[in-house]
Amino acid sequence: MIKIRNRKELVANGETAHIRECRKIALDCIEYTINAVDPKQLLERNVKVENGCLQVGCCSFELSKFRHIYVVGGGKAGGRMASAIEEIMGSYLTAGVVNIPYGTAQKTCIIELNQASHPIPDEAGVRGTLRMMEIAEQADESDLIISLISGGGSSLMSLPREGVTLADKKTITDLLLKSGASITEINVVRKHLSAFKGGWLAKKAFPATVLNLVLSDVIGDPLDAIASGPTVPDPSTFKQAKAVMEKYNLWSSIPGSVQTVLAKGERDFLEETPKAEDLAFRNVYNKIIGNNRSATLAAVDCFNSKGLSTLWMAKNIDGEARIVGSSIANFANNAFDLEFIPKPLGVVMGGETTVTVRGKGLGGRNQELALSAALSLRPDKECVIASFSTDGIDGPTDAAGAIVDSYTLKRAKERGVNPLSILDDNDSYDFFSGLKDLVFTGATGTNVNDVSVIVC
Numbered sequence: 051m052i053k054i055r056n057r058k059e060l061v062a063n064g065e066t067a068h069i070r071e072c073r074k075i076a077l078d079c080i081e082y083t084i085n086a087v088d089p090k091q092l093l094e095r096n097v098k099v100e101n102g103c104l105q106v107g108c109c110s111f112e113l114s115k116f117r118h119i120y121v122v123g124g125g126k127a128g129g130r131m132a133s134a135i136e137e138i139m140g141s142y143l144t145a146g147v148v149n150i151p152y153g154t155a156q157k158t159c160i161i162e163l164n165q166a167s168h169p170i171p172d173e174a175g176v177r178g179t180l181r182m183m184e185i186a187e188q189a190d191e192s193d194l195i196i197s198l199i200s201g202g203g204s205s206l207m208s209l210p211r212e213g214v215t216l217a218d219k220k221t222i223t224d225l226l227l228k229s230g231a232s233i234t235e236i237n238v239v240r241k242h243l244s245a246f247k248g249g250w251l252a253k254k255a256f257p258a259t260v261l262n263l264v265l266s267d268v269i270g271d272p273l274d275a276i277a278s279g280p281t282v283p284d285p286s287t288f289k290q291a292k293a294v295m296e297k298y299n300l301w302s303s304i305p306g307s308v309q310t311v312l313a314k315g316e317r318d319f320l321e322e323t324p325k326a327e328d329l330a331f332r333n334v335y336n337k338i339i340g341n342n343r344s345a346t347l348a349a350v351d352c353f354n355s356k357g358l359s360t361l362w363m364a365k366n367i368d369g370e371a372r373i374v375g376s377s378i379a380n381f382a383n384n385a386f387d388l389e390f391i392p393k394p395l396g397v398v399m400g401g402e403t404t405v406t407v408r409g410k411g412l413g414g415r416n417q418e419l420a421l422s423a424a425l426s427l428r429p430d431k432e433c434v435i436a437s438f439s440t441d442g443i444d445g446p447t448d449a450a451g452a453i454v455d456s457y458t459l460k461r462a463k464e465r466g467v468n469p470l471s472i473l474d475d476n477d478s479y480d481f482f483s484g485l486k487d488l489v490f491t492g493a494t495g496t497n498v499n500d501v502s503v504i505v506c
Contacts, residue, residue: 086348121146125200201267203277230406288315353396375422411477414445
């Protein structure tokens with residue numbers, strides 16, 4: 051059960067009784083939402099073994115037909131997913147390797163949990179991914195491979211293609227993460243520098259049967275974008291990968307070896323990633339077990355259970371965090387004045403913003419969104435806004451996100467802090483650290499994007 055570690059302090063930071071109550075409700079919602087998308091619960095809900103058959107949605111697999119059943123995969127939810135699939139499948143499993151972030155290990159007996167670096171890949175991740183490829187290559191038509199995929203898998207399951215080094219991939223990842231590129235754009239590049247992602251795992255596993263169980267961290271749930279789609283066809287091309295680097299003015303900054311690979315691929319001198327017509331995908335079955343919608347609907351349930359009037363924003367939030375934060379605050383200001391909506395009011399929205407890093411500060415997209423929101427919240431509206439990452443790790447920080455209210459600017463000014471200059475320096479972490487308004491959950495073992503809530 052995930053709990054907010056500094057909950058009492060966050061509630062106490064409210065300047066008025068109403069704000070303290072709104073903060074309490076927002077924090078209750080964060081805890082409820084994260085626990086509702088726990089991978090173990092989601093897998094138990096979607097995957098069952100009954101009478102010797104593996105039931106996954108409308109698909110059924112007679113387990114006695116398989117000589118071996120292997121498990122591979124990676125992502126921030128990998129540890130919880132691996133532990134759950136072991137409990138469900140038990141002695142049916144032969145072996146497995148799943149790459150997980152450092153510090154997120156779970157108890158498993160059959161599946162090896164290989165800890166590796168995220169978001170910048172490392173050698174440990176490469177070693178684990180190589181073992182997955184060995185499993186895929188030795189499997190045949192009488193074997194089943196269960197692939198456990200979740201957000202973060204692109205970095206954790208790193209296997210550079212020929213001509214590209216791990217150091218090259220580290221450089222590319224760092225440049226793209228700071229550029230403001232979307233996760234979909236980043237993964238287009240990653241797939242074309244990989245020997246594992248972009249469908250290559252499925253290619254190696256053929257003719258084995260592959261069951262892909264996915265916890266989605268990409269809005270709209272495009273299977274080719276989640277963890278860069280190691281077991282699904284890749285619709286993107288080398289030309290598109292090169293175009294991403296050019297769009298964000300990164301072409302001249304990337305290693306020459308990467309320029310060579312992308313340029314050769316664009317001219318058809320290198321084999322493209324496997325496409326939909328490839329026979330490798332005829333034995334692949336995909337099931338999304340949870341996504342951002344699952345999280346936002348859980349938040350709605352939480353607000354409803356507390357008797358709040360609730361608004362669910364069906365359209366996902368995206369774009370620059372500072373622009374989105376300002377828009378959310380303006381919405382909160384206006385919603386507070388709507389007399390036909392009974393108070394208290396809870397508003398839920400989900401998605402994933404981006405941050406174009408121009409300053410030298412520290413922060414994550416949810417913290418930047420919250421800081422921007424604080425700048426636009428009117429002090430007479432008595433509203434609270436919280437924004438958090440469901441994985442508990444917002445950007446390169448140890449916080450899940452941040453919470454603000456109509457008095458945040460007042461408290462900052464009393465400390466002699468200029469919020470606008472801090473926002474321009476992308477230093478939201480230090481801003482909220484000073485106010486003690488960072489939200490700390492630790493790594494949650496799940497990952498379905500971000501959720502933002504308004505309570506007023």
